[in-house]
Amino acid sequence: MQRPRVEGGEVMGNPREFQVEGVVIRKTRLGEADRIITLYTPTLGKIQGFAKSVRKPKSKLSGHLEMLAYSQVTLARGKNLDTIIGSQTINSFLPLRNDLDTASCGIYLAELLNLFTVEADRIDNQRLFQLLLSTLESLSRGSSGELCLRYFEVQLLGLTGYRPQLQVCTGCGKALKPTVNIFSPGAGGILCAGCAANKGLPYSVSVNCLKVFRFLQDCNIQTALRLKLSRGLGLELEKLIRSYCHFILEREVKSAAWLDSLK
């Protein structure tokens, strides 16, 4: 049976072509010269598109679909995968590409976002997208990569529904005392010394580390970037957040090893 068609070749209520803005967070090779591009968009969340012939030098699309490019993309609906038929860069975050450290931070952000999101998810994509954009902008303005990453991680956990409980003990519900407490990835937050006893959890949290962690949950990026972290405190926070991400994702974030190797 023929599907009802309206003027201009559109299937009713479901246009054949649509446009989205998005940031490229993953690219995989396909066949001889094609790629599958994963975009993170404010309206549709994570989507995938088939980009034909983008690995050839004369491709009109390829430069607009590089990793972390913020582009306006036109897609044509396909049976399984939509095909990317047009793209135009909005912001290519140029400074991000000329420095090894910031470029690596960007790759890490993209991988983390890709692992934490699923396609067609109904979470608050708009806010998550804004978080991604503002973090990439800060990185390309030359802000501290470490702070950008920590802020992004903490906010990402919150926006995807894994906000850790840092105000009260997740075991007994009592307010935390200003002393060394224990972080439990499984419990999704902090345990007081009493509740953590005999559980053998390796993640102790210093008072300062907890303060910074809480602060990053509720501040905006400009405020977060004014923080000054000592080396020890930075490493403690990084270890804590990574262990929590690892617990949730049940796998390693591969780019983290690369970031470590650059230190």
Place this chain on the structure above:
Amino acid sequence: MNQGYKAITGSVSRLISELGKLPGIGPRSAQRLAYYLLRANEEDVYNLANAITAIKTGTRLCSICYNIADEEKCPVCTSKTRENSIICVVEQPQDILALEHVGIFKGVYHVLHGAISPSEGVGTDNIRIKELVDRVEQGNISELIIATNPTTEGETTALYLYRLISPMGIHVTRLARGLPFGTEIEYADDVTLSRALEGRQDF
């Protein structure tokens, strides 16, 4: 789907499934190739079979540049007319073919066999970076041309190599990035255009 295979003898269906593993060959093409080979003259088929086995048994990596070679050293590394002090670093052996086709470059190569791709878990240990550093440390190198692909992975590799090797006092250069021949500026992206402008040259 595989119902029809029952009508095929074992050796033919084995060939079909082996051919089907090749890139770009689907089950239908595999079947067509298999039946072509069945009808082709014996000598041609043996030649093909021998050529296929030979790429596994008869080739190795050049001990200097890690290009594919028949002997211990590849033709470029053994050539007396090549400038041994200029090394061009490429990602794959196929890149050498493209560069040699141009015929301008008179130095030697180094094949990394990949590019750093943090999110795929490909780090510095997985590609032949250490071998390159060893080669540079042995001395007599005046220039290192980094000819990795202008993609995120290639750029990451290039930046890493620059950080690693330029402190050793070696002149490190990168292939120019700009507009490809035969394209239109209208369709160029920001990264390419900005680099084309930065790298503009006098006539």
